[in-house]
Amino acid sequence: MAGESNARAARIGEVILALEGVSLAFGGVKALSDISFDVREHEVRAIIGPNGAGKSSMLNVINGLYHPQQGTIRYLGREYHDMDPHEVAVSGIARTFQGLALFRGMTVLDNIMSGRNLKMHTNILLQALRIGPALREEIAHREVVEGIIDFLEIQAYRRTPVGRLPYGLQKRVDLARALATEPRILLLDEPMAGMNLEEKQDMCRFILDVNDQFGTTIVLIEHDMSVVMDISDRVVVLDYGRKIGDGTPDEVRGNRAVIDAYLGVSH
Amino acid sequence: MLKKHWPVILLGIALLVGLALPLATGASAPGFYIEVLLGGLMTGVLYSLVAMGFALIFKASGVFNFAQGTMVLFAALAVARMAESMPLWVAILLAMGIMVVLAFLIERIVLRPLVNQEGVALLMATLGVTYFLDGLGQIVWGSDVYEINLGIGKEPVMILQNVFEGGILVNKEDFAAALVATALVAALAVFFQKTPTGRALRAVADDHQAAQSIGIPLNWIWVIVWSVAGFVALVAGVIWGSKLGVQFSLSQVALKALPVVILGGFTSVTGSIVGGLIIGVGEKMSEVFLGPILVKTFDLAGGGIENWFAYVLALLFLLVRPEGLFGEKLIDRV
Numbered sequence: 001m002a003g004e005s006n007a008r009a010a011r012i013g014e015v016i017l018a019l020e021g022v023s024l025a026f027g028g029v030k031a032l033s034d035i036s037f038d039v040r041e042h043e044v045r046a047i048i049g050p051n052g053a054g055k056s057s058m059l060n061v062i063n064g065l066y067h068p069q070q071g072t073i074r075y076l077g078r079e080y081h082d083m084d085p086h087e088v089a090v091s092g093i094a095r096t097f098q099g100l101a102l103f104r105g106m107t108v109l110d111n112i113m114s115g116r117n118l119k120m121h122t123n124i125l126l127q128a129l130r131i132g133p134a135l136r137e138e139i140a141h142r143e144v145v146e147g148i149i150d151f152l153e154i155q156a157y158r159r160t161p162v163g164r165l166p167y168g169l170q171k172r173v174d175l176a177r178a179l180a181t182e183p184r185i186l187l188l189d190e191p192m193a194g195m196n197l198e199e200k201q202d203m204c205r206f207i208l209d210v211n212d213q214f215g216t217t218i219v220l221i222e223h224d225m226s227v228v229m230d231i232s233d234r235v236v237v238l239d240y241g242r243k244i245g246d247g248t249p250d251e252v253r254g255n256r257a258v259i260d261a262y263l264g265v266s267h
Numbered sequence: 268m269l270k271k272h273w274p275v276i277l278l279g280i281a282l283l284v285g286l287a288l289p290l291a292t293g294a295s296a297p298g299f300y301i302e303v304l305l306g307g308l309m310t311g312v313l314y315s316l317v318a319m320g321f322a323l324i325f326k327a328s329g330v331f332n333f334a335q336g337t338m339v340l341f342a343a344l345a346v347a348r349m350a351e352s353m354p355l356w357v358a359i360l361l362a363m364g365i366m367v368v369l370a371f372l373i374e375r376i377v378l379r380p381l382v383n384q385e386g387v388a389l390l391m392a393t394l395g396v397t398y399f400l401d402g403l404g405q406i407v408w409g410s411d412v413y414e415i416n417l418g419i420g421k422e423p424v425m426i427l428q429n430v431f432e433g434g435i436l437v438n439k440e441d442f443a444a445a446l447v448a449t450a451l452v453a454a455l456a457v458f459f460q461k462t463p464t465g466r467a468l469r470a471v472a473d474d475h476q477a478a479q480s481i482g483i484p485l486n487w488i489w490v491i492v493w494s495v496a497g498f499v500a501l502v503a504g505v506i507w508g509s510k511l512g513v514q515f516s517l518s519q520v521a522l523k524a525l526p527v528v529i530l531g532g533f534t535s536v537t538g539s540i541v542g543g544l545i546i547g548v549g550e551k552m553s554e555v556f557l558g559p560i561l562v563k564t565f566d567l568a569g570g571g572i573e574n575w576f577a578y579v580l581a582l583l584f585l586l587v588r589p590e591g592l593f594g595e596k597l598i599d600r601v
């Protein structure tokens with residue numbers, strides 16, 4: 001066990017994403033105040049906190065959906081401002097969603113193939129005719145997607161419309177679609193929410209496998225502390241939009257402010 | 268099943284009974300009956316085309332595009348006027364180019380600044396686009412009645428004379444139009460179902476945010492959707508324009524497409540096709556067969572069912588099944 005975690009620790013590389021003094025407000029409501037933390041390459045970084053702590057806002061800021069009023073985000077050494085979610089995706093940051101945000105009208109295969117969209121370069125006319133380069137491209141992408149399907153063990157559901165799958169499998173398709181973009185950083189928004197124990201264990205295993213085999217850096221948010229502590233290398237703790245803790249799971253577990261935030265304390 | 272889908276089942280039964288009655292009661296000769304049916308189907312195909320333009324844009328961008336009817340007129344005007352000085356096919360290609368440029372401009376000038384605004388703001392914006400296009404069309408192309416000559420005979424031909432007494436009168440141009448429209452619908456279906464771009468369009472229609480997060484650029488998708496809607500408008504405009512002449516009343520066709528999308532469902536392309544056919548056939552049949560009965564029974568001056576049939580049907584559907592035949596049930600979180 002100790003050997004394994006050492007091996008993983010050795011893989012962790014340089015800082016690839018750094019947030020500096022990020023503040024976000026909606027009108028008069030402060031969602032995030034002066035948050036700074038960094039993410040190192042190949043690590044599993046968790047952001048935890050009770051409901052309403054600003055975890056989702058944090059993810060949406062990185063994802064480009066919200067633009068913070070203050071602070072900077074540096075990704076691969078470059079600062080980025082006002083990037084749209086699709087530009088963020090093109091630059092190599094993918095995400096999954098809390099709850100379900102799959103393309104309901106499509107099959108599992110089409111959902112995952114749509115994740116390859118940003119890698120496709122043939123023009124619409126060739127696509128429509130399904131000839132030459134367009135067809136070769138489609139086949140090449142299909143191979144990548146098949147790899148992901150095998151990896152996440154959803155071979156049996158390729159042609160099933162996603163709406164018919166049970167919740168746990170739908171979350172797996174969501175993960176597959178994000179993986180199809182071949183991200184450097186994968187943002188997971190409460191990947192275990194609403195799952196039963198078995199589904200949670202499966203998801204934990206997949207997250208660690210993705211991290212191990214593809215070397216993908218993982219940033220996940222979760223409000224259930226117990227799940228996170230087992231799989232994360234480092235943990236940021238948020239409460240009421242402020243950072244109250246940052247460190248390894250063990251450090252965070254012993255942090256007084258974190259215990260207060262989770263157990264509640266009379267102020 | 269019965270509890271959930273009774274409006275659809277009822278509509279189906281009413282349609283079948285309505286279709287069977289004239290034949291069963293011997294009120295109409297089979298040949299004449301088929302003529303009326305074909306006439307209805309052909310009008311229906313044209314309604315479907317305009318309605319498809321609505322559904323495409325509504326699905327992909329959540330905008331109710333009030334300008335769809337005017338786009339039909341604008342495209343038809345462009346083709347009619349340009350065809351005066353060049354071959355028809357060149358004019359059609361050029362007009363397609365104009366519709367694509369238009370899609371670019373609408374995305375840049377109208378949609379992009381209004382992103383994330385209330386639906387009603389976008390509706391008002393497309394109302395503005397309607398008047399702008401109306402005016403632009405008049406300035407550039409003029410406001411007379413123009414004609415588009417597709418080079419297919421307009422004279423009706425008699426077919427199947429040895430099968431039915433009196434044969435069936437059909438219009439060659441109508442037939443060509445129905446063929447083109449069917450081919451277009453099929454081509455669009457392939458485009459949407461089988462190409463990566465089509466997949467991206469469906470992705471955007473299902474979930475904007477998720478689509479963006481996997482790197483699909485919304486703005487580009489909007490340009491494509493509006494171009495496709497422009498293309499559909501162009502086809503409808505050329506067909507309709509060659510039938511009735513290109514004039515300003517052409518934009519009124521859109522008013523007929525409104526009940527079609529209500530019947531078919533705002534978010535469904537299939538719905539707009541089926542809805543268009545139902546309304547096309549329904550209004551023609553009731554005009555020809557039900558009209559005289561109404562006139563006789565109630566001692567009316569005239570029927571005019573053709574003019575109100577679509578709206579009454581749409582109104583009934585709004586009351587009992589607001590999402591239409593194929594639309595998604597709208598459930599809002601409050």
